[in-house]
Amino acid sequence: MRPQALRVAQLRAQAGLLGPGAFAIIASMSEIVELLRSALSSGEGVLRLAPAWVPRSFLMPGGRLKLHPADLYALGAHRGGIDERWFSSTTNADNGPGTPDDEGLSYIVAANGAAGPRKVLLKTAVDEIGDEILGSDVMSTHGGWNVLCKFFDNLGPIPHHMHQDEEAAARVGRRGKPEAYYFPPQYNYKENNFAYTFMGLEPGTTKDDVWRCLERWNEGDNGILYHSKAYKLKPGTGWQIPAGVLHAPGSAVTYEPQVNSDVFGMFQSMVEGRYVPWDLLVKDVPPEHHQDLEYIIGMLDWEANVDPNFMANRHFEPHPVRPVDEMAEDGYSEAWVTYSTASYSAKELTVHPGRSVTIRDAAAYGTIVTQGRGQIGVWDVHTPAMIRFGELTADEYFVTAAAAGEGVRITNLSPDENLVMLKHFGPDNPDARALVR
Numbered sequence: 001m002r003p004q005a006l007r008v009a010q011l012r013a014q015a016g017l018l019g020p021g022a023f024a025i026i027a028s029m030s031e032i033v034e035l036l037r038s039a040l041s042s043g044e045g046v047l048r049l050a051p052a053w054v055p056r057s058f059l060m061p062g063g064r065l066k067l068h069p070a071d072l073y074a075l076g077a078h079r080g081g082i083d084e085r086w087f088s089s090t091t092n093a094d095n096g097p098g099t100p101d102d103e104g105l106s107y108i109v110a111a112n113g114a115a116g117p118r119k120v121l122l123k124t125a126v127d128e129i130g131d132e133i134l135g136s137d138v139m140s141t142h143g144g145w146n147v148l149c150k151f152f153d154n155l156g157p158i159p160h161h162m163h164q165d166e167e168a169a170a171r172v173g174r175r176g177k178p179e180a181y182y183f184p185p186q187y188n189y190k191e192n193n194f195a196y197t198f199m200g201l202e203p204g205t206t207k208d209d210v211w212r213c214l215e216r217w218n219e220g221d222n223g224i225l226y227h228s229k230a231y232k233l234k235p236g237t238g239w240q241i242p243a244g245v246l247h248a249p250g251s252a253v254t255y256e257p258q259v260n261s262d263v264f265g266m267f268q269s270m271v272e273g274r275y276v277p278w279d280l281l282v283k284d285v286p287p288e289h290h291q292d293l294e295y296i297i298g299m300l301d302w303e304a305n306v307d308p309n310f311m312a313n314r315h316f317e318p319h320p321v322r323p324v325d326e327m328a329e330d331g332y333s334e335a336w337v338t339y340s341t342a343s344y345s346a347k348e349l350t351v352h353p354g355r356s357v358t359i360r361d362a363a364a365y366g367t368i369v370t371q372g373r374g375q376i377g378v379w380d381v382h383t384p385a386m387i388r389f390g391e392l393t394a395d396e397y398f399v400t401a402a403a404a405g406e407g408v409r410i411t412n413l414s415p416d417e418n419l420v421m422l423k424h425f426g427p428d429n430p431d432a433r434a435l436v437r
């Protein structure tokens with residue numbers, strides 16, 4: 001089958017549309033678009049998404065994503081435990097051989113009748129009718145949804161690593177990656193093994209120090225953490241990590257908006273007694289530089305790593321979008337939880353018990369409900385207590401640029417409990433521009 005025909009056949013299977021043959025295949029993309037337009041119309045610009053679960057073979061899952069404990073290894077123990085849930089994703093997981101074609105990608109629940117859900121990839125929707133979802137201005141400037149947002153949930157820490165900047169990533173045909181963290185209190189009822197993150201390098205560290213750590217790679221722990229400093233992770237706050245800066249994320253459940261690229265280099269040879277192969281240091285290094293320590297160390301943003309005001313420059317408390325008193329009178333509070341960069345931004349919206357608000361935003365966004373129950377536009381939403389792998393939830397949605405601009409009515413139907421949702425935005429959100437540093 002031609003690649004295009006194969007792709008369409010896969011899309012048809014996902015959408016629950018049957019029928020082979022070239023003529024039917026050509027007709028099918030218009031069927032899929034029709035299905036999407038019908039979902040946009042019945043959802044009044046708010047699309048329901050199915051959970052996208054992602055395993056990681058080199059980490060131990062933390063068990064706090066509400067996935068049933070019996071389903072943590074639903075994709076096979078050899079593929080690793082499920083420790084990530086990706087949101088509004090148009091990005092494939094880079095999980096090596098054996099990774100399903102659609103791993104990491106979010107599905108829109110385009111219809112859900114007696115015959116079961118009919119699902120279409122959000123990526124297909126953006127590729128086919130991106131103007132109607134993200135807006136024609138975003139499509140012409142960015143060409144798609146260039147952000148990846150996820151929860152990650154580990155039992156212990158991740159090795160000290162960095163993500164290449166645009167220049168270093170371009171040499172391996174990829175994009176550079178800054179990333180941000182926010183620790184949602186609702187998912188952090190338990191800290192797990194190490195709720196501290198080493199970040200950057202202790203001021204005074206020299207390139208020779210890092211050189212010697214890399215030389216010691218095969219002698220057990222290479223000691224890179226002796227040259228760094230760990231910060232206690234505080235629920236309800238976050239960090240912004242530019243490309244080229246080392247970090248070893250701790251065991252807090254982390255909401256992580258980032259540029260949609262999977263470049264990285266691990267600088268720590270052993271974590272919690274487990275060996276990290278050199279391959280993971282040079283995964284995104286051109287082959288001729290795989291043993292070139294000067295090149296490898298040159299990928300670090302040295303000044304940013306040894307910044308003596310690291311915390312002051314990178315740690316972020318929530319920033320209210322309006323005066324707190326005024327919002328409280330209107331029955332809600334909303335704050336930026338990820339800001340300072342043009343690459344992405346995120347807000348946390350809290351609607352008070354029994355209250356209803358209409359919130360406008362200048363750009364399309366994805367959202368995950370972290371607490372409570374109520375309505376988002378036409379949708380009944382609630383936070384799940386426990387999710388079986390493969391089941392739908394009523395906690396994740398995508399709001400088109402047009403619906404965001406008109407305003408979405410959000411109602412908290414609980415008399416007692418807040419309705420809380422996190423909202424992730426792509427690059428260059430006009431509402432977040434004033435906060436870019």
Ligand SMILES: [Zn+2]
Nearest residue numbers: 162163179247
């Ligand atoms: Zn990272």
